[in-house]
Amino acid sequence: MTERRLLVDIHRRLPSFTLDLQLEVGEEVLVLFGPSGSGKSMTLESIAGLVTPDRGEIVLDGRVLFRRGPGNAQIDMPARRRGVGYVFQSYALFPHLTVLGNVRYPLRGDPRARERALTLIDQMGMTQLVDRLPHQLSGGQQQRVAIARALARDPEVLLLDEPFSALDPGLRERLRTDLRALQLERRLIVICVTHNVEDAFALGDRLAVLRDGELEQVGTVGEVFHRPSSMSAAEVLGIRNIFHARVSSATADCVVLDWEGLRLHAPAQSCSPGEPVPVYVAPEDVKLLYPDRPVLGSLAANQLSARVMSIQNRHDIQIIRLLLDNGRELEARGASYFYRELDLHPGAPVLITLRQEGLRILREEDSG
Amino acid sequence: MGWQAFRISMEVTAVATVLVVIVGTAAGLLLARVRFPGIQLVEALFMLPLVLPPSVVGYYLLRFLGTGGPVEGLFGVNLVLTWGAAVLASAVVALPLMVQAARTAIRGVDPVLENAARTLGSSEAAVFFRVTLPLARRMLIAGAVLSAARALGEFGATLMVAGNIPGRTQTLPLFVYDAVYNHQYGTVNLVVGLLTGLGLVSFIVIGRLDPAHR
Numbered sequence: 001m002t003e004r005r006l007l008v009d010i011h012r013r014l015p016s017f018t019l020d021l022q023l024e025v026g027e028e029v030l031v032l033f034g035p036s037g038s039g040k041s042m043t044l045e046s047i048a049g050l051v052t053p054d055r056g057e058i059v060l061d062g063r064v065l066f067r068r069g070p071g072n073a074q075i076d077m078p079a080r081r082r083g084v085g086y087v088f089q090s091y092a093l094f095p096h097l098t099v100l101g102n103v104r105y106p107l108r109g110d111p112r113a114r115e116r117a118l119t120l121i122d123q124m125g126m127t128q129l130v131d132r133l134p135h136q137l138s139g140g141q142q143q144r145v146a147i148a149r150a151l152a153r154d155p156e157v158l159l160l161d162e163p164f165s166a167l168d169p170g171l172r173e174r175l176r177t178d179l180r181a182l183q184l185e186r187r188l189i190v191i192c193v194t195h196n197v198e199d200a201f202a203l204g205d206r207l208a209v210l211r212d213g214e215l216e217q218v219g220t221v222g223e224v225f226h227r228p229s230s231m232s233a234a235e236v237l238g239i240r241n242i243f244h245a246r247v248s249s250a251t252a253d254c255v256v257l258d259w260e261g262l263r264l265h266a267p268a269q270s271c272s273p274g275e276p277v278p279v280y281v282a283p284e285d286v287k288l289l290y291p292d293r294p295v296l297g298s299l300a301a302n303q304l305s306a307r308v309m310s311i312q313n314r315h316d317i318q319i320i321r322l323l324l325d326n327g328r329e330l331e332a333r334g335a336s337y338f339y340r341e342l343d344l345h346p347g348a349p350v351l352i353t354l355r356q357e358g359l360r361i362l363r364e365e366d367s368g
Numbered sequence: 369m370g371w372q373a374f375r376i377s378m379e380v381t382a383v384a385t386v387l388v389v390i391v392g393t394a395a396g397l398l399l400a401r402v403r404f405p406g407i408q409l410v411e412a413l414f415m416l417p418l419v420l421p422p423s424v425v426g427y428y429l430l431r432f433l434g435t436g437g438p439v440e441g442l443f444g445v446n447l448v449l450t451w452g453a454a455v456l457a458s459a460v461v462a463l464p465l466m467v468q469a470a471r472t473a474i475r476g477v478d479p480v481l482e483n484a485a486r487t488l489g490s491s492e493a494a495v496f497f498r499v500t501l502p503l504a505r506r507m508l509i510a511g512a513v514l515s516a517a518r519a520l521g522e523f524g525a526t527l528m529v530a531g532n533i534p535g536r537t538q539t540l541p542l543f544v545y546d547a548v549y550n551h552q553y554g555t556v557n558l559v560v561g562l563l564t565g566l567g568l569v570s571f572i573v574i575g576r577l578d579p580a581h582r
Contacts, residue, residue, distance in 0.1 A: 050487070078486070080487070080491060090478075094484075096502045
C-alpha cells in the first residue's frame with residue numbers, strides 16, 4: 001500500500017494578517033503549534049473546505065481538493081466531498097441528537113448506518129451512553145463522540161482543533177494515547193492544532209511551528225524542541241522554559257530534580273532516579289515573590305534567587321526574563337499589575353518560585 | 369352569517385400563515401447567514417408593514433394587484449376584491465413578525481454546527497433541514513403562531529384591497545365592524561370574545577415555547 005500524502009500550499013490575505021504556508025503530511029500526527037491568532041485554525045478550515053484561500057493548492061493522494069492560481073483552472077471541492085474529518089474545538093456535537101444520532105449523522109443513506117455507528121461507539125467505549133444527549137456527557141465523552149462521528153465516513157485525513165484544551169490532565173493523557181492508536185490503526189493523516197507544549201510533545205511525530213501566518217520550523221518533535229531553528233520558533237514554543245535536569249529521587253508524592261545544582265520539587269510523575277529528563281515550566285508558573293508577603297501552598301517549595309535580565313510589556317502581560325544562579329534563563333509571565341510594586345528593572349535581584357504542580361517532565365511518545 | 373366570516377377567516381389565516389412561514393423563514397435565513405451590501409435596507413423593507421398605516425399597505429397592494437399592476441400584467445388576473453387579496457393582505461402585515469422571529473432563531477444556531485455538518489457530508493439543503501431547522505424549531509413555531517394571530521386580526525389593508533363582501537371576503541374583524549354598525553351586539557360580543565380568546569391562547573402557546581419556560 002502506498003503511503004497517503006496531503007500537500008498543502010495556501011495563501012490567504014486578511015486585513016490584519018496573512019496566512020502563507022506550505023506543508024506536506026503523511027500517515028502521521030503533525031502537530032500545528034503556535035500562539036492564538038497565528039493561523040492554525042484557518043489552516044485546518046482551509047483543508048476542510050470551510051474557508052477559501054486566495055490562492056494555492058491542496059492535494060490529497062493526487063486528488064485535487066483545491067486549486068486556484070494564475071494559469072490553472074479553479075477547483076474548490078465543497079467540504080462535504082473532501083473526505084476530511086474535523087473535530088472542532090467545542091466538539092460541535094448536534095445538541096438535538098443522541099450519541100447514536102450524532103455518530104450516524106454522516107451515514108445517512110447507508111443501509112448499515114446503525115450497525116456501523118454502533119461499532120464505532122463501541123470502539124470508543126461509549127456503548128452505555130448511546131441514548132444520551134450531548135449535554136448529558138462530560139467533556140471527555142463529548143470528545144470521543146466527536147471523534148467517532150468524524151471517523152464514521154472513513155476519512156483519510158483527521159483534523160483536530162485544540163482537542164484537549166477543555167480536559168483535565170489525566171484524561172488528556174489517555175485520550176492522547178487513544179488518538180495515537182487510532183492514527184496507526186486507520187493509517188490516518190492527522191493534523192492536530194494545539195498551543196500546549198505537553199500535548200505537542202506527547203502527540204506529535206512532527207511539529208510545525210506557526211507564527212503570524214507563517215511556518216517558523218517543521219521537524220520531528222525532538223528536533224524542534226531541542227534545536228529550534230530560530231529565536232522566533234523558540235519564542236513560540238516557550239522553549240526558554242524547557243531545561244534538562246536529573247531525577248534525584250522519585251516517590252509516590254513528589255519528584256525531586258537536580259537542575260545543575262538547583263534542587264526542585266515536582267509533582268509525582270513517572271521517572272526513575274538518576275534519569276536525565278527534559279522539564280517544562282510554563283512561563284505563567286514562574287512567579288516573582290514579594291519579600292514582605294507570606295508564600296503559600298504550592299508556591300512555597302521551589303524558591304530561588306534570580307536576577308532580572310529584561311522586561312517586556314505586551315498588552316496587559318509582562319514578560320520577564322530571569323537569570324538563575326546556575327547560569328540558566330527562565331521566562332516569567334504575568335498580568336502587568338502583579339508586580340507593579342516590585343520596582344523591576346534589568347539587573348534587579350529578585351526572589352522567584354516555580355509552582356510545584358507546574359513542573360512537567362516532558363515525554364516523547366514512542367511512535368513505534 | 370357569523371359562521372361564514374369565521375370560515376373565511378380561518379381559511380385566509382391558514383393560507384396566509386403557510387405563505388408567511390415559508391417566505392419569512394427564507395428571509396430570516398438570508399438576513400441571519402448571508403452578508404451582502406444593502407442588507408439593512410432589505411431588512412427595513414421587510415419590517416415596514418409593521419409601522420406603515422394599514423391604509424398605506426392597502427394602497428400598495430391595490431397598485432400591486434389591481435388594474436395596471438404587475439400581477440395583472442404578468443398573470444392577466446385582477447385580484448382586487450377577491451379571497452386571494454384577503455390572503456395577501458393578511459400575509460403582508462404578518463410577515464415582519466415571522467422574519468424577525470426567524471432571523472433571531474437562526475442567529476441562535478451556532479454556525480460551527482453547520483460547518484460540522486458540511487464536513488460530515490451534508491449539502492447546504494441537508495445542513496438546513498437536518499441541523500439549522502431542528503435547532504431553530506421552537507422559535508420558528510413561536511413566530512408562526514404570532515404571525516397567524518396577526519394575520520387573523522388583519523383589518524385595514526384587507527378592507528381596502530379585498531373589500532367587505534359577506535360570504536366572499538368578509539373576515540371576522542370586518543364582520544365585527546359591520547355588526548357594530550348594525551347594532552347586533554349579541555353577535556358582536558360573541559365574536560369579540562372569540563377573537564380575544566384566540567389572541568390569549570396564542571400568547572400562552574408562545575410563552576410555553578420559550579426554552580426558559582421548560
